[in-house]
Amino acid sequence: xxxxxxxxxxxxxxxxxxxxxxxxxxxxxxxxxxxxxxxxxxxxxxxxxxxxxxxxxxxxxxxxxxxxxxxxxxxxxxxxxxxxxxxxxxxxxxxxxxxxxxxxxxxxxxxxxxxxxxxxxxxxxxxxxxxxxxxxxxxxxxxxxxxxxxxxxxxxxxxxxxxxxxxxxxxxxxxxxxxxxxxxxxxxxxxxxxxxxxxxxxxxxxxxxxxxxxxxxxxxxxxxxxxxxxxxxxxxxxxxxxxxxxxxxxxxxxxxxxxxxxxxxxxxxxxxxxxxxxxxxxxxxxxxxxxxxxxxxxxxxxxxxxxxxxxxxxxxxxxxxxxxxxxxxxxxxxxxxxxxxxxxxxxxxxxxxxxxxxxxxxxxxxxxxxxxxxxxxxxxxxxxxx
Amino acid sequence: xxxxxxxxxxxxxxxxxxxxxxxxxxxxxxxxxxxxxxxxxxxxxxxxxxxxxxxxxxxxxxxxxxxxxxxxxxxxxxxxxxxxxxxxxxxxxxxxxxxxxxxxxxxxxxxxxxxxxxxxxxxxxxxxxxxxxxxxxxxxxxxxxxxxxxxxxxxxxxxxxxxxxxxxxxxxxxxxxxxxxxxxxxxxxxxxxxxxxxxxxxxxxxxxxxxxxxxxxxxxxxxxxxxxxxxxxxxxxxxxxxxxxxxxxxxxxxxxxxxxxxxxxxxxxxxxxxxxxxxxxxxxxxxxxxxxxxxx
Ligand SMILES: Nc1ncnc2c1ncn2[C@@H]1O[C@H](COP(=O)(O)OP(=O)(O)OP(=O)(O)O)[C@@H](O)[C@H]1O
Ligand SMILES: [Mg+2]
Numbered sequence: 001x002x003x004x005x006x007x008x009x010x011x012x013x014x015x016x017x018x019x020x021x022x023x024x025x026x027x028x029x030x031x032x033x034x035x036x037x038x039x040x041x042x043x044x045x046x047x048x049x050x051x052x053x054x055x056x057x058x059x060x061x062x063x064x065x066x067x068x069x070x071x072x073x074x075x076x077x078x079x080x081x082x083x084x085x086x087x088x089x090x091x092x093x094x095x096x097x098x099x100x101x102x103x104x105x106x107x108x109x110x111x112x113x114x115x116x117x118x119x120x121x122x123x124x125x126x127x128x129x130x131x132x133x134x135x136x137x138x139x140x141x142x143x144x145x146x147x148x149x150x151x152x153x154x155x156x157x158x159x160x161x162x163x164x165x166x167x168x169x170x171x172x173x174x175x176x177x178x179x180x181x182x183x184x185x186x187x188x189x190x191x192x193x194x195x196x197x198x199x200x201x202x203x204x205x206x207x208x209x210x211x212x213x214x215x216x217x218x219x220x221x222x223x224x225x226x227x228x229x230x231x232x233x234x235x236x237x238x239x240x241x242x243x244x245x246x247x248x249x250x251x252x253x254x255x256x257x258x259x260x261x262x263x264x265x266x267x268x269x270x271x272x273x274x275x276x277x278x279x280x281x282x283x284x285x286x287x288x289x290x291x292x293x294x295x296x297x298x299x300x301x302x303x304x305x306x307x308x309x310x311x312x313x314x315x316x317x318x319x320x321x322x323x324x325x326x327x328x329x330x331x332x333x334x335x336x337x338x339x340x341x342x343x344x345x346x347x348x349x350x351x352x353x354x355x356x357x358x359x360x361x362x363x364x365x366x367x368x369x370x371x372x373x374x375x376x377x378x379x380x381x382x383x384x385x386x
Numbered sequence: 387x388x389x390x391x392x393x394x395x396x397x398x399x400x401x402x403x404x405x406x407x408x409x410x411x412x413x414x415x416x417x418x419x420x421x422x423x424x425x426x427x428x429x430x431x432x433x434x435x436x437x438x439x440x441x442x443x444x445x446x447x448x449x450x451x452x453x454x455x456x457x458x459x460x461x462x463x464x465x466x467x468x469x470x471x472x473x474x475x476x477x478x479x480x481x482x483x484x485x486x487x488x489x490x491x492x493x494x495x496x497x498x499x500x501x502x503x504x505x506x507x508x509x510x511x512x513x514x515x516x517x518x519x520x521x522x523x524x525x526x527x528x529x530x531x532x533x534x535x536x537x538x539x540x541x542x543x544x545x546x547x548x549x550x551x552x553x554x555x556x557x558x559x560x561x562x563x564x565x566x567x568x569x570x571x572x573x574x575x576x577x578x579x580x581x582x583x584x585x586x587x588x589x590x591x592x593x594x595x596x597x598x599x600x601x602x603x604x605x606x607x608x609x610x611x612x613x614x615x616x617x618x619x620x621x622x623x624x625x626x627x628x629x630x631x632x633x634x635x636x637x638x639x640x641x642x643x644x645x646x647x648x649x650x651x652x653x654x655x656x657x658x659x660x661x662x663x664x665x666x667x668x669x670x671x672x673x674x675x676x677x678x679x680x681x682x
Contacts, residue, residue, distance in 0.1 A: 117575035
């Protein structure tokens with residue numbers, strides 16, 4: 001008897017989300033995550049430790065995006081999950097089973113590389129089929145899966161071509177197809193859109209969203225691009241220097257950044273972050289007072305953060321405003337990014353996003369800073385002050 | 387003469403039009419010289435091999451043989467009198483086996499050196515490079531003693547082993563740099579797709595490596611095919627000799643006759659397989675086979 005083509009023994013079934021929660025003690029009121037990292041650590045050497053004590057989980061139907069600056073260990077995390085690198089500590093659980101000792105081929109994971117990594121000497125069809133053939137899948141089933149994927153991705157006319165005869169976007173879709181037909185336990189994608197031009201990227205991003213909404217298996221997606229992170233994911237993990245900075249929905253990450261790093265990293269244009277000193281329950285921005293919330297009053301210095309899109313032209317009832325002279329206007333199309341030197345402090349610059357159709361003057365411009373849009377951070381630890 | 391303003395033309399345009407195109411002339415002269423310089427001797431050999439002896443020794447040099455000076459007798463003599471097909475087979479056997487050995491051992495070694503983190507990798511590479519520094523003739527003296535000592539004389543191994551060893555450094559260095567520029571993502575992708583190491587090497591790496599294998603293989607083959615000193619010394623039995631030796635030992639009917647015709651024919655016969663080999667594989671050396679696998 002040939003081995004079944006995918007490692008789908010009955011052990012997977014109890015972990016499906018429909019199963020009664022009583023059997024799942026570790027994750028009471030939610031579906032059992034099918035991919036979980038527990039205290040994962042990866043060290044290349046004593047000095048190079050790109051992944052430090054990382055714990056997170058991705059459930060079925062979840063789309064986790066890893067974002068962070070270059071070199072923060074995003075690719076390394078994917079490679080460790082895939083088994084291309086051996087973890088130096090911690091566990092990788094797929095459907096509850098620790099896959100650490102398994103080689104990549106036994107983990108039933110599909111990965112899409114930034115470079116696509118298509119086999120140059122095989123046709124598109126062979127490229128997509130190779131992973132299935134190796135698992136001794138019956139030819140009929142292979143054909144069916146490839147047809148399904150090809151319909152979704154529009155690969156039909158390309159099946160007999162070689163990768164060298166494809167455009168970048170087409171190669172990208174072939175790489176995606178190769179992952180989809182595997183019907184793996186988890187999808188790993190390492191910056192799959194970064195080699196596409198801006199227009200195509202936007203289009204493929206939308207396609208990706210639709211395609212993966214139909215996939216049950218958890219997805220871990222690495223990107224530099226915040227827009228991708230915000231639009232695609234159900235969960236975002238912000239990483240820096242190997243540490244997890246924040247894990248949450250795109251909304252949470254945007255609205256309540258857990259620390260100063262996340263606040264500065266997520267959002268474009270970047271959040272205004274200003275180091276200030278407390279003066280009797282308030283801080284001074286140049287000549288202007290900004291009220292300090294209760295929780296922050298115990299700190300002598302604090303970091304004030306406000307997104308440019310929240311610094312706006314004053315409306316009736318705005319109590320907290322600042323004034324200054326505009327020294328730079330950057331046209332972003334829909335709005336103008338205005339840089340303002342606040343009166344009373346030559347070095348204090350605040351940037352504001354003002355709708356392009358609004359009227360305002362460059363000299364002595366008044367802008368409102370709504371209190372609820374202001375974030376406060378501890379300047380020593382960077383942590384958010386609630 | 388008109389005084390109407392002329393369209394502005396660069397002042398040099400007129401002289402440019404009439405100037406003698408020295409650059410082109412120089413280039414063509416160089417091309418013709420190079421072609422004559424490198425193809426002249428082989429052409430002369432080819433022409434000599436199909437000329438009658440009279441035409442070869444005629445007082446006024448015959449360049450292109452006329453119809454009655456044309457003959458195949460030298461070739462006929464080569465295969466009947468001198469049994470040249472035996473030497474061809476000998477050469478073929480030795481060259482093919484040593485080339486295959488060279489690729490079969492050298493390519494995996496190169497892959498290991500390129501991909502695995504081997505302790506002492508630099509030392510190994512330095513040693514490999516070091517081997518190439520020895521003058522060939524010094525190796526010969528040492529090898530002669532070895533052949534005597536091991537009793538390998540008149541055994542094809544006495545040629546196959548040294549040929550393989552001499553070609554090994556080149557194979558390893560060329561293949562290693564080739565493997566290094568193969569994208570690593572391909573191998574990672576193969577591992578995730580479910581290939582085990584052997585399947586990956588055989589089904590993914592090897593097809594992409596073919597151009598480099600063919601190129602180094604041809605070089606190794608040519609060396610083995612042309613090698614003279616080892617073949618002359620280590621093999622004394624007539625039926626085991628290789629083409630270069632056999633060709634050099636072609637004798638005339640008398641001691642004082644230099645058999646120009648048969649020598650030329652032997653040269654042509656000895657060169658032909660190499661020409662065919664290169665022409666045949668040149669089509670196989672598909673450049674840029676890896677293009678399109680990764681971003682590029
Ligand atoms: N094979 C390796 N050996 C040693 N160090 C490595 C190796 N691979 C990666 N690193 C180091 O690990 C760190 C994280 O690398 P990684 O590729 O995960 O970054 P990344 O977040 O994916 O960056 P990018 O966004 O630029 O792709 C880097 O400092 C890198 O130099
Ligand atoms: Mg990366």
